[in-house]
Amino acid sequence: MDDIFVARLMTSDPVTISADTLVEDAGQTMLENGIGSLIVVDDDGHLEGILTTTDFVTIVAESFPKAQTTVSRYMSTEVETASPQQPILEVADAMLEHGFHHMPVTDKDDSVVGIISTTDLAGYLSKI
Template sequence: MSDATVAEFMTSPVLTVTGDEIALDVAAAMDDQAINSVVVVDEACQAEGILTSTDYVRLTADGVDPTETTVADHMTRDIVTASPDTTLSAVAARMRANDISHVPVVDDEDRVTGILSATDLTSYLANG
């Protein structure tokens, strides 16, 4: 993957939400923007978690009413992040090691600036 960096292929801006938002509202926003994940942030725009379409499948399978639950109740809290200058090969290795398909991108102050997905990596490789 040469020296290509996250900054070159990440999606920015990224849809961010707060943990207190209703799950159904966030699902509608994801559907509207045709995306599979949102980064959950605090008031300083620092990543607190990530909510993916897989989390929604789990929520539904568990019989949870998405109008009665928040994003914080179902997000993944232990997240892997990357900086914009991280190489794509390093991020791909982290994604594989952690069995994840989305990595929030954060700046030097840990504020969310973008997201890199497995789809972004696939696009890079296909156009390589």
């Protein structure tokens, strides 16, 4: 498994949103696409953050009027990333160490090119 790289397992063209997306719209996007996270990017496709289903727990727990609340209030901005050519074992170790379920994949310019998830890892492992 040392020769398996992130590029082989990642989801290419992940669903992305901007930081000014309304929380309600972000939630609907996640439901419609059956996904557990949205990568937040700027107008040039560069990573700004990530919004996950775990972040929605905070939104609900705070129980405030949710109208007109944007993703920027809840997204994580300190985001660990992987590169497409990074060994998958290295990425799996980092995800396990930090308790991540999703990790954006970025190129050398910090543009998002994919996302790798624990579901991707489990799917791969079930086939070997």
